[in-house]
Amino acid sequence: MKPEHGEVAEPPDAAARRSVAPVICYPVSGLPAPDLDAYRAAREGWSKVDEVIVPPREAACFEVPAGSFFRIVSVEGSQVGDLNLWAAGDLTERFFSGKTRALHGTHLSTGDRLWSSLPYLRPMATITHDTLDWYGFDAWGGSVHDVIGTRCDPYTHRLLSGGEYHHCCHSNLTRALAGRLGMALEAAEPAIHDVLNVFMCTGFTRDTGQYFMKASPVRPGDFLEFFAEIDLLGALSACPGGDCSSEHSSDEAVCHPLLVEVYRPLAPPRGWSEPPRNGYSRRHGADGA
Template identity: 80%
Template sequence: MKPTIPEFSPPADAAARRAIRPVICYPPETLPVPDLASYRAAREGWVKTAEVIVPARAAASFEVPAGHFFRITSIEGPQVGDLNLFSADLSERFYSGKTRALHGTHLSTGDRLWSSFPSLRPMATITADTLDWYGFDGDGGSVHDVIGTRCDPYTHCLLSDGGQYHHCCHSNLTRALAAARGLDLPAAEALVHDVLNVFMCTGFTRDTGQYFMKASPVRPGDCLEFFAEMDLLGVLSACPGGDCGSEHSSDMARCFPLLVETFRPSAPPAGWASPPANGYDRSHGG
């Protein structure tokens, strides 16, 4: 734990140093703005093309063609999910850190999930969020975070004095990706990456700055909906923490399945085109 009492006395100008105003690192005003009205109009007459049930404490994969929608829904009880997105050819992966830097710690309608370098382009756009009413609570918690990495067996082993647990989201995602693309487990594990924590309620404590979780407000029928900006492979784990109100990496929490549905619109959104790769020339000053 961090020491609660500083080792060093504050300087005479400590108050002035703390009073310096923050500056937003990446002002969003110049980001391309998704045309949500056009996306939503494209729902008219859409056709459901597939559905996948993600079992409790396990993961499943799904494919979404560019220009289609997918929706993650709570169906039996409060449950959070860890989402990895890949381009269909696995050359691009969801970049949670840059998504966080561009949109904030928690995502909602209109935010985008950005891909890894060197492409750095939108992979999916959030088009509906039935939990957008939650906002930030009195603890500083909110839903759909891009700050947690995913529960994993390595941290579990570290914190449980050698415990071996195989239903952590990292392992679930690894197995599901391996099955989806015919990879061996080491090759799949190397591709698994930090997630969007769908429905999870999280934040940082104000006194120690520690990552916390609390019981998700999600209930059956709540959903998070996306528009695929490119051909996607999704892998979703129904976290062994259930609603993450008590613990994760455990078989003790009540867990429930999640539903993933994909939809084909009758026509693409007006004016839509799949985003090109980032325009940086990759010379790096060389």
């Protein structure tokens, strides 16, 4: 149980302290905005070049060349997915959910970008279409496609229940990456990272500030579409929580497959070029500069 608030008496200026207006930590007005019209125009005449079915309670890997599109599609029933992304050929450059959250907010939709880890810090993918963008934020503060959770994992499961469970998203992603690259599980596991929770509906409770989930609004035919800004290796887990209306890491929840589709446009979007890695010198002031 969390400690109760109010155990310490309020100071005389408590109301004044609470009334201080917030300041956005990372204003993004200086970032170049993605040209969504150009991305959308590039869909004209595109061709589907690959598709991958992600089985329920499993994960699968896929590749997307820079300048191509990919979709994560609900095909049979309400199901959430946990997404990892790496720069193809370099597992050290991976999706950075924390910085993505700091730049774009707790939940992502059309026009938001998925940023890579330090020291690279560049856009890996841009969300170009979201059939659930109508959902917004509900009365509980819940919304869809979050970057506030991590991924269900066997360590937390053991901590809370004392049991072993191997088909949680962390383990699913580990097996998928190890199988794709011919690595031992122990070598692949450190590359697994915090995810984009695709289709998952989440938020924070107002009273205790705890992370909550609720039944996903996703239905068959819904999809989240991305443009690959760099060559990508992806892994997607069809979460064992199904639509996450009840619990994580369970064989009881009804689960469904997810579909990943990769599309190649006839030509790159107008004016597009692959983003370079971050230009910081990496001197870190060690030379007194």
